[in-house]
Amino acid sequence: MHHHADTIGNLLVEGFHYLGLFVIGGMIAWASVVAFLDMLTSGHASVDDILLLFIYLELGAMVGIYFKTNHLPIRFLLYVAITALTRYLIGDISHHPKPDAGLLYLCGGIFLLALSVLAVRFASYKYPSSKPIDALGKVVNKTNSDL
Template sequence: MKLRWAESLRDSLHELAESLGNLLVESFHYLALFAIGAVTAWAAVMAFLGMVEKGHITVDDILLLFIYLELGAMVGIYFKTNHMPVRFLIYVAITALTRLLISDISHHHRPDMGVVYVSGAILLLALAILVVRFASSRFPAVQSDSGRSRHRSSRDQGAETLD
């Protein structure tokens, strides 16, 4: 004998728990996203003010600002699409390695195997971008609606995502 009222109550409880869980997860998601964006903006402003205080700006400093720019763009894209753009992570890594390479060469003025290793790492990351772009054009990500209708703009059509 099946108790319909118990099954109905169980289903209602399950829906309530799922809705409450989704609310808490999304709240944490947005709170963390705003915090990361704010910290990135604050770090960029502080780095810029340090450059102004120093009185001159080097290529290292400019590349550091590009790293902050890419991190801010990642936060913005993640906020709009709910997907992490893998390509931007690789751009940040390439910029960081380029900054390291320029800093090492400008301060030490001697060629060694470290320059070759860092250059090889940059080449591997550039090849990774090529693979990610090829894969995303060949095998586009499937958009799933999670209760909200989100449409991809033409700008986002080629954006790689990590689900």
Template structure:
């Protein structure tokens, strides 16, 4: 014999705990995103001011600003969609390796196997982007009905990008 009041109370407690847990997780999520975005913007401003103070800007400095730009864009996309854009992480890695390669060649002036290794790593990361783009267009993690976006015949979302990475 079931006791209806006890079962209803159990469901109410479960729903309350689930709602409170979701509130705490989402609050931490947004707080962390704001913190990461703010720290990224602060680091970019400090780096830019350092470049201005130095009086000249190198290619290394420009690539560093691109890294900050990609990190900021990644935080913005994650904030809006709740999806981690894996491609942006790979773009940051490619930019960082390119910065390392340019810095190494411009400061040491002697090409060695390190240049080949870094170039190979950049090539592997570029291939990884191709794999991720292909996989996200063929096997999207979010269907068009769930995300509210209309998909075209090519499997792209209405903004021209595949829906998921």
């Protein structure tokens, strides 16, 4: 009975997982098309608009990687955050020509996120994951005969 309940539970979780990924991916595609059509109707694209499209691209890539590998790379979240802060920074500078302390905070935030990317990349290079994971997201136990 436990085996059947476990099987049904895994099936439901996998179904919800794929449904959620398709919904998120569809929403990202829809939002990017709407943003692109807004750019077309306005007759121009600003740097803010282009950075917004980059954010959608990075989110879409993150969903695609998560769909294929069942792992969410933290670097992509950091890239999205850097791009979002950069977009906000450009918008702030274009609307407020006189710099203030907010400019330093935004630049400091971008710098800290860039350092975080560096730390994550170094850690993944220096200490790679040694636990292989199968398609269902379960850790594969290697025996001595597999080595």
